[in-house]
Amino acid sequence: MKLTTEQIAQIEETLILNGLIYEDIKLEVTDHIASEIEEKIYNETSSFEVAFKDVFNEWKHELKPSFSGLIGFTNPRIMTVKCHKIVKRQLFTAITISSLITLALMVFVRNSSYGLVLTNIQGVLRSFVLVEFCLVILAWGLIWQSKHQTTYSYLMKKKSFGLIIFLFMIGIGLFPVMLNHPDAKIAFVSVLSVITYVLITGIYLQLAYKHFQFEKKLSFTKP
Template identity: 30%
Template sequence: MELTTQQLQRVEHYLDKKNITYIDVRFEVLDHIVSDIETKMTKENLDFETVFYNVTEKWNPQLKETTSMFFGLGFSAPKLVIQKAKKVYWKQYVLLFTSYFLPFILLTHFNFKIQNPTEFNFFIILKGILIVSFVSFMFLLLTKNNKIKTTYGFILKSQGLGAVTGLIVLLMFFTRLKVLNGISVGMFCSFIFMTFSYFLFYKKHKEAIKKYKIS
């Protein structure tokens, strides 16, 4: 049994009230809820209103607005969105820490140190890479489509402010750098990876918008 246009609009309104406006999640949830309602109406021979309340009651816990320490308590989203965001982000999260601690541990172990690195030509290259990466990061941050929500957009939003603050501090740190060691190299590597990671989710955000043909 297929739902009528009016019944479909009822389901759409329910998703709006639950803030399921993240397009990559909304289409999946809409399809599941409609399928659940149609199946239950057919098998149990019940009216739409009865089935609608039964099905939505089952979905309510999954669509409840919540937060996560993983992204910061200041950023909330429906539980399903948070779960999907964790699933796609955790590998990048681990790699971000690895990009810092791996060079830090290795270079500290071998007692790597360069005094007054700003006097060497290679430092100009490192600083140039840092500045180019920072400009690229800011460009991605400012050109992201904030009007259309996706799970990847949520990740970008939750990471944006902290990343910008950290990058500004890092630039100031490198400008006054007296010793190039495991700590500073680790910070440099983590910054480069952070920019790459942000670009990756920016690209996925754009692809999700294109996939669902929303401009």
């Protein structure tokens, strides 16, 4: 039995009341719950009301408020798990790649004969950071104006402010790239921090892209 438009709307309204307001995950969960309700109605000859109640009782754990150390409080749990996985994967990727790049740069430039190369690297890096700064500002503004909310826009709104401040500090030189610092540990931490933020910024810009991709998909599916 296929559910009616009104019954699907009832599922969506219940999910919203439970805090699931982000459209990408709400759409996904709505499809799952609708399928489970249809299956119960077909296999157990239940009414929609009975199947609806039973399925939502089974989903109760996933719809409870929850906490993640990486993103804080998010409702409900299924949203927290998805966002936690995204952020964890991003951090692992950014830190791993930036560590390798930092080691390679330090081996290459910590030699007095590479003074000009060092200056060029620092100049290029600061210019690149300023470009990223402008792109984050643009993406942030477009997402705030968007009529749709997704897990991607949620993470962009939650994380972008800190990125914007740090990128601005790097771009204008308040947080210098100290490749040639006499203390190798200070040099390593300085360069690692900058490159990590550069990579994380690129990853978060991908989140903005995914948000607008989903928004475009909705524009094609909705009348």
